[in-house]
Amino acid sequence: MKEKHILSAVTEISANQVRPNSLAEKNEERAVHPDIISLYETACGAEKKAIEANREETLRWCFYAREFKRMYKDFMVSNKVGEKKAKGQVYDFIIKQLPDTKRKTLCRQTQKALRIDDLFEKIGMDKLQYIKTYSADTISKFTDPQIQIIIDHFTEKLASKGINCTSVNE
Structure with a gap:
């Protein structure tokens, strides 16, 4: 009889036992090792922010490149000059507004922006x-063959879905 009572109590305890992965146990483990958990969560949050920052920077360089192209084309028409001279006039205009900016740095960053924008014009901004x-810097340093692989990848994906792919040529 006593065995039945003990067996019944064990069964009852077993039935009420909390699963090992329960919220209570996780919270208890967090209380024991709060630093590692918060450090991991902070790192994950920082990673997410870095991804968004990379996307934002890339997008901003594309916008800059498009405005740069628009301006130098306008200068070509209005000033009746060639492309190289018009680009120089745009650089002069920017440096006049931002005197602390070095021309060499401006030219390098503009080339980076143009390269990034050329890629996204071909594969689509939605990509x-x-x-x-x-990062935008890394993308701007892709070689022509690497860029072609990316373009091919996205155009093949779209073609396989039956979507007509056309690249923007200027």
């Missing part, structure tokens, strides 16, 4: 959402 680890 910006797929950037997770590449």
Whole structure:
């Protein structure tokens, strides 16, 4: 009889036992090792912010490149000059507004922006959402064969879905 009572108590305890992965146990473990948990969560949050920052920077360089192209084309028409001279006039205009900016730095960053924008004009701005680890700097340093691989990848994907792919040529 006594065995039945003990067996019944064990069964009752077993039935009420909390699962190992329960919220209570996780909270208890967090209380024991709060630093590692918060450090991990902070790192994950920082990673997410870095991804968004990379996308934002890339987008901003594309906007800058498009405005740069628009301006130098306008200068070509209004000032009746060639492309090289018009680009120089745009650089002069920018440096006049931002006197602390060195021309060499401006030219280098503009080339970076143009390269990034050329890629996204070909594959579509909507592909910006797929950037997770590449900064604008890294993208601008892709070689022509690497860029072609990216273009081919996205045009093949779209073609396989029956979407007509056309690249923007200027």
